[in-house]
Amino acid sequence: MRNRPIIVLAVMALVMTALALDPGQTEFEHNGWFRYTNQSHSFKVTDPNVNRFTLERGYFRLSHQWSSMFSTKFTLDFHSSDKYAEGATVRLKEAYADLALPFLKDFKFTAGLQKHYFGLIYSWDYTHPDKSLADDRGVCASADYGLTVNGFLPAGFGEVQLGVYNGEGYKYAGKYVNASPEWLGNLRLTPFPGVMVGFSAFTNASDMSLYKNDKKGRITDGTNLLFMNADTANTGRFALAPVARVAFGPFSLTGEYIAYDYTRKFSYYTINRDSTGQVTDSTLVTKTKDYRQSGIDLMPQVTLASRKLEVYGRFSTWERKEQSGDSLPVNQSASFTRYGAGFNYHFIRRANGKPGLEFQLAWIREQSQKAGTDPKDTFMAQMRFEWNAVVQGL
Amino acid sequence: MKQFISLMTAVTLGASLYAGEVMVKGSDTLLNLVQRLAEEFSTVQPDVTVSVAGGGSGVGINALINGECAIANASRAIKSKEISSARANGVNPTQIVIAIDALSVIVNSNNPITKLTIAQLGAIYRGEITNWNQVGGPNKRIVLYGRQPSSGTFVFFREEVVKGEYATSMRQMNGNAQIIEGVKADEGGIGYVGLGYIKDADGFKPLALAKNEGDEYVAPTDEAQVKGGRYPLTRPLFQYTNGKPKGTVRSFIEFELSPAGQQIVKNEGFLPVTSDYAEQNSAVLQ
Numbered sequence: 001m002r003n004r005p006i007i008v009l010a011v012m013a014l015v016m017t018a019l020a021l022d023p024g025q026t027e028f029e030h031n032g033w034f035r036y037t038n039q040s041h042s043f044k045v046t047d048p049n050v051n052r053f054t055l056e057r058g059y060f061r062l063s064h065q066w067s068s069m070f071s072t073k074f075t076l077d078f079h080s081s082d083k084y085a086e087g088a089t090v091r092l093k094e095a096y097a098d099l100a101l102p103f104l105k106d107f108k109f110t111a112g113l114q115k116h117y118f119g120l121i122y123s124w125d126y127t128h129p130d131k132s133l134a135d136d137r138g139v140c141a142s143a144d145y146g147l148t149v150n151g152f153l154p155a156g157f158g159e160v161q162l163g164v165y166n167g168e169g170y171k172y173a174g175k176y177v178n179a180s181p182e183w184l185g186n187l188r189l190t191p192f193p194g195v196m197v198g199f200s201a202f203t204n205a206s207d208m209s210l211y212k213n214d215k216k217g218r219i220t221d222g223t224n225l226l227f228m229n230a231d232t233a234n235t236g237r238f239a240l241a242p243v244a245r246v247a248f249g250p251f252s253l254t255g256e257y258i259a260y261d262y263t264r265k266f267s268y269y270t271i272n273r274d275s276t277g278q279v280t281d282s283t284l285v286t287k288t289k290d291y292r293q294s295g296i297d298l299m300p301q302v303t304l305a306s307r308k309l310e311v312y313g314r315f316s317t318w319e320r321k322e323q324s325g326d327s328l329p330v331n332q333s334a335s336f337t338r339y340g341a342g343f344n345y346h347f348i349r350r351a352n353g354k355p356g357l358e359f360q361l362a363w364i365r366e367q368s369q370k371a372g373t374d375p376k377d378t379f380m381a382q383m384r385f386e387w388n389a390v391v392q393g394l
Numbered sequence: 395m396k397q398f399i400s401l402m403t404a405v406t407l408g409a410s411l412y413a414g415e416v417m418v419k420g421s422d423t424l425l426n427l428v429q430r431l432a433e434e435f436s437t438v439q440p441d442v443t444v445s446v447a448g449g450g451s452g453v454g455i456n457a458l459i460n461g462e463c464a465i466a467n468a469s470r471a472i473k474s475k476e477i478s479s480a481r482a483n484g485v486n487p488t489q490i491v492i493a494i495d496a497l498s499v500i501v502n503s504n505n506p507i508t509k510l511t512i513a514q515l516g517a518i519y520r521g522e523i524t525n526w527n528q529v530g531g532p533n534k535r536i537v538l539y540g541r542q543p544s545s546g547t548f549v550f551f552r553e554e555v556v557k558g559e560y561a562t563s564m565r566q567m568n569g570n571a572q573i574i575e576g577v578k579a580d581e582g583g584i585g586y587v588g589l590g591y592i593k594d595a596d597g598f599k600p601l602a603l604a605k606n607e608g609d610e611y612v613a614p615t616d617e618a619q620v621k622g623g624r625y626p627l628t629r630p631l632f633q634y635t636n637g638k639p640k641g642t643v644r645s646f647i648e649f650e651l652s653p654a655g656q657q658i659v660k661n662e663g664f665l666p667v668t669s670d671y672a673e674q675n676s677a678v679l680q
Contacts (some may be wrong), residue, residue, distance in 0.1 A: 022543030023559060067559055068552070106474040156477020156487075193637075194484030247484035250461075307460060351453050353460045392543065392566075 021065035021390065029061040029388040035129070036381045041374040054080035056129075056382070059093065069100040093143055093170060107151030113170055116144045117161040117186040118200045119241030120256050120297070128342060129360045129382050133297040133316055139239055139260045140202065141169025144182070158189035158198075167204040167237070178233065180205040188243070196245040204237040206265070235288075237262040255298040264289045290323040310344040314364070332369040340364035342380075350386065357385045416646050419447045420454015420467035423546055423588075424631055427493065427662045428467055428650075434658060435649045442642050451546050452476075458634055459485050464643045466634040469495070469546035486637045490675050491630040492650045494665035496589040497551065498600040498614040499627070500574065502581045507531040509602040509611040512555055512626055518584065519551075521561025526582065538564040539576045539585035550629050551586055574598060586627075589614055590663015603627060623668060630671055631664065638678055651675060 021027055032055065039050035058078035065071045075094035080087060096112030115122040121142050124132040135142050146165030153159065166172070167182030181204070188198035239260040246253045266287040272280050295318035302311050320334040342362030350356045360382040367375045418428055425448040432444035447463075454466035459480045472480075472487050480487045499515060501507055507526060510518075517523045518536055527533045538561055541548040552560060567573045573585035578597035592600045592614060602611035605626040612619045612626070619625055639647050649655050656666040667675065 022548070025543060152474035152478050154474060156472075156474050156479075156481050159478055188482075190478060190481035193481045193486035196482045245482060247482065249484065252484075303461075307462065351449060351456075353456050353462075 021063060021071065023065050023067050025065050025390050025392055027061070027063040027388055027390045029059070029063070029386070031057060031059040031061075031386045032384070033057040033126075033129070034383045036379075038379045040377055043377050045377070045379065050378075055088070056080070061094070069102070071098045072096070073098070091171065101149070101151070104151065105154075107149060110148045110150060111146075113143055113145050114148065116140055116142055116165065116169075117148065117150065117163065117184060118202055118239065119258060120243055120254065122186075126384075127301065127310060127344060128299060128312060128314055129362050129380050129384075130314075130364060133256065133295055133318070134239075134241065134258055137258075137260075137293065137295065137318055139258060139293070141171065143170040144168070145170070145173065145177075146182075148184075153189075156190065158187065158196075160188075161186040165202075167207045172208075176208050178206060178208045180207070182207075182237070194247045196243075196247075198243045199240070200243070201240040202238070206233040206235040207237060208233050233265055234262040234291075235265050250303040251301070252303075253298065253300045255296065257296050258294060260293045262291050264291060290328065292321040292328055294319055307349065308346050310346075311341075312343070313339070313341045315339045319369075330369065332371070333373075335369040336366050337369075338364055338366045350388070355384060355386055357383075359383055414442060414642070416442060416444045416465065416642050417447075417463040418444060418454075418465040418467060418633075419449060419457045419463040421451045421469040421546060421631070422448045423469040423495065424467035424493075424633075427631075427659065427664060430658050430662055431650050431655055432646075434654065435646055438649060439642075439645060442645070444646055455480075455487070455634060458487065458636060459483055461485070461636075464635065465639075465647070468632040468634060469629070470549060471632065472634060487634045488637055488639070488678055490633045490635070490639070490647055490651075490678055491667055491671035492633050492647070492655075493631045493659045494668060494671075495629050495631050496614055496620055496625055496665060497547065497586045497627040497629075498589055498592045499584065499586050499603060500577050500592065500595070500598045500600050501584050502577055503597050503599055504581050505531060505534075505599075507601065508599075509604065511604045511607055511609075513607070515603070516555050516557055519556045519560055519564065520558050521563060534582045536584060537576075537580050537582045539567055539573045539580075539583055540564045541573070541586075542566045542568055547586070547588070551627075554627065554629075588663060589620075589665065593663070617665075621665060621668065623670075628665070644679065648679065651679075 034053070035056040036053050037050055038045050038048050040048040056079060059075055060078065061073065061075045063071060063073045073094055073096055076090055077093045078088065078090045081089040083089060092113060094113055096110050096114040099109045101107045101109060118140050119132070119134050121132045121134045121140065124135070124142070130136070134140055144165040144167070146163050148161055148163030150161035150163070151159065161184070163184045165182045165184060166177045167180065168177045182202050184200070184202040186198070186200040188196055190196050239258065241256050241258045243256040266289070270283045270285055272283060274280050295316060297314070297316045299312055299314050303309070304311065316338040318336055320331045321328040322331045340363045342360065344358050344360045346355060346358045348356035360380070362380045364378045365375050366378070418432070425446065429446045432446055435444055436442070451468040451470050454463065454468055455472055455476050457463040458466040459476065460483070472489070477487055499510065505526065507529065510529060514523065514529050519538060519540070523529060524536055525533065526536055540551065540560060543566070565576060567576060570587040570591045573587050574591060577583035577585045600614050602613040603626050604611045610624070612624050614620060614625060620628065633647065635643060651667065659666050
C-alpha cells in the first residue's frame with residue numbers, strides 16, 4: 001500500500017479526562033507525596049541532622065458541580081506529623097463554594113476556605129517539591145477563610161482577584177482569629193504569549209496567629225522572663241509581590257519579589273523582684289517592634305523528552321530586619337541566600353497534563369548571613385502521585 | 395543560537411514541528427471528519443503523517459498548551475481561562491474554522507408537529523413545557539433525549555437553546571445514533587442530532603426552526619438556507635494552532651479548507667465554511 005497509515009488514536013472520552021465538571025458531576029482526587037529528606041551542614045549527608053521518610057502531603061479532594069453556575073470543593077490533607085502521638089494528622093485545606101457571576105463573564109464569587117491569591121503561592125504547582133517563598137517564610141498561608149471575586153480577563157489577557165480574608169491562614173478558625181480582616185488584590189497580565197507580569201498586595205490591621213501557646217509566647221528582657229498576653233499580635237501587616245514569568249518553547253523563568261512589613265505588638269507582664277530575689281508584683285507593659293522583610297525567588301526550568309523530564313534551578317534570598325532602638329538592623333540569623341537544582345521525571349501524566357506519577361529529586365543549599373555559619377544542604381527525593389475520577393449523577 | 399533553540403523546541407515539545415508528522419488532538423465531534431481529511435491528505439502529501447486523536451475539546455486544547463499536539467480540534471471556542479494559561483506558557487492559540495455543524499431537532503414520524511421556535515424548544519428542554527398539546531400538538535407527554543454532559547454538543551445546545559439547566563428528566567445518550575433510536579421508538583420523544591444523521595430519515599423527522607416568533611421557519615434540510623446562515627442552530631467547528639500555522643501544519647489546514655477538503659466536510663455530514671469564516675481564515679493564513 002502506497003498510502004501512509006494514518007494513526008488514529010480513538011481515546012475513549014471517558015469522564016476520567018474531566019478538565020471542568022459538568023452539572024451533576026462529582027470529582028474525586030487524591031494526591032500523595034512520599035518524601036525522603038536528608039539535611040546536613042556542608043554536604044555531610046552521612047551525618048545529617050534530619051534524616052527521615054514522611055508522607056509530606058496527602059490531599060483528598062471532593063468537588064461537585066451542582067449546576068452550570070454553582071460548584072463546591074472540599075480538601076483534606078492527611079500527612080505525617082510529630083505533633084501528635086499517632087505520627088500523623090489531618091487538616092482542612094479547602095472548603096468553599098463557587099458561584100459564577102451571571103453579569104460578569106468568566107468571573108465567579110468564592111466563599112469559604114480557599115486559595116490565598118498572593119504572589120506565586122496560589123499557583124505554586126510544586127514542580128519544585130519545596131514551598132513557595134511566601135509560604136516558607138510565613139508571609140501568608142496558601143489558603144485562608146474569606147470571600148473573593150476572581151476571574152479571567154477577556155481574550156486571555158490575564159486574571160484578577162479581589163478578596164477579604166480572616167488573615168490568620170487555614171490553620172486558625174476559632175479564638176486565634178481576630179476581628180481585623182485582611183484585604184487582598186491580585187492582578188496578572190499576559191500582554192504577549194510567553195510573558196506574564198503581575199502584582200499582588202494584601203493589608204491586615206492585625207493578626208493573632210503566632211501566639212497560640214505559652215512556649216512561643218515567652219521572651220526574655222534582661223533578667224526577666226516575660227509572658228505574652230493573648231492579645232499580642234502582628235499589626236499593620238502589609239505585603240506586596242510583583243511576579244513575572246517568561247516562557248519560550250521548553251524554557252521558562254519564573255520569579256517574584258516579596259516585601260513584607262509589620263509591627264509586632266507585645267503586651268506582657270514583667271515579673272518584679274525585690275533585692276532578695278523574691279517576686280513582689282508584676283507590671284503590664286506594652287511594647288512594639290517593627291519588622292521589615294524582603295526577598296526574591298527565581299526559578300529557571302527546561303522541559304525535555306516530550307515533557308517527561310523537567311530540570312530546574314532555584315535561587316532565593318531573604319532578609320529580615322528587626323527594630324532595635326531607632327534603627328532596623330538586619331537579623332543575620334534569619335536572613336539567607338538559597339540556591340539549588342533538581343529534576344522531575346514523569347512516569348505518567350494525566351489527560352489534563354497534570355502529574356500522575358512522578359519522581360522528584362531536589363537539592364537546596366541555604367547560606368545564612370550570620371558569619372561563621374556552615375551552609376545547610378537539604379536533599380529531597382519524592383514520589384508523587386495524583387489521580388482523579390469523575391462520576392456522573394451523585 | 396536560533397537553530398539550537400528551534401531544535402530544542404522541536405525535540406522537547408514533541409509537537410511534530412519537524413517535517414513529516416502532524417499531531418491533531420481533541421474534539422470527538424471532529425474526530426471522524428479530520429481522520430477522513432487526514433487520509434485524503436496523505437494521498438496528496440504521502441511524506442506527511444497526520445495522527446488524529448480524540449478525548450474531547452478540552453483535552454485537545456490542553457495538549458496544545460502543553461506542546462503535545464500541533465492542532466487542537468474543538469467543537470467549542472477556547473475559554474478565557476485556557477487562553478490565559480496558553481499565553482502564560484508561551485502558546486498563542488490561533489483559531490481556524492474548518493467546518494460548520496448544524497444541529498437538527500427531531501421528533502417521531504407520527505408526531506404532527508413540524509416546527510418550533512428556539513424559545514419553545516428551550517422551554518421544552520428546561521421542563522417548562524411538558525406536553526405536546528402546549529405547542530399545538532397532540533395530548534402526549536414530551537420525552538426529552540439529549541447528549542451526555544461531556545459532549546460539546548450538550549454544552550452548545552444548553553448555551554444556545556436551553557439557556558439554563560436541562561430538565562432532570564432528560565435522558566442522556568452517548569451519541570447521535572442512540573438519540574435517533576430513542577426518538578424512533580417513542581412517539582412523545584424529541585432529540586437533537588448532527589446534520590449528517592438526518593439523511594434518509596426513517597421513523598423520525600427533523601423540525602423546521604425559527605429564531606423568534608414571526609421569523610421564517612427554516613428546515614435543516616434546506617441547504618441553501620442553512621449555508622446562508624438562516625438556520626438558527628449552527629456552530630463553527632474549530633482548530634487551534636500555536637500562532638499562525640506553518641510548514642506541514644499549514645499545508646494540512648490549507649488542504650482542509652480547499653475545495654477537495656470542503657467536499658469531504660460535506661460528505662461527512664457537515665457544512666462547508668461560510669464566507670465570513672472563510673475571510674477570518676484567510677487573515678490567519680496570510
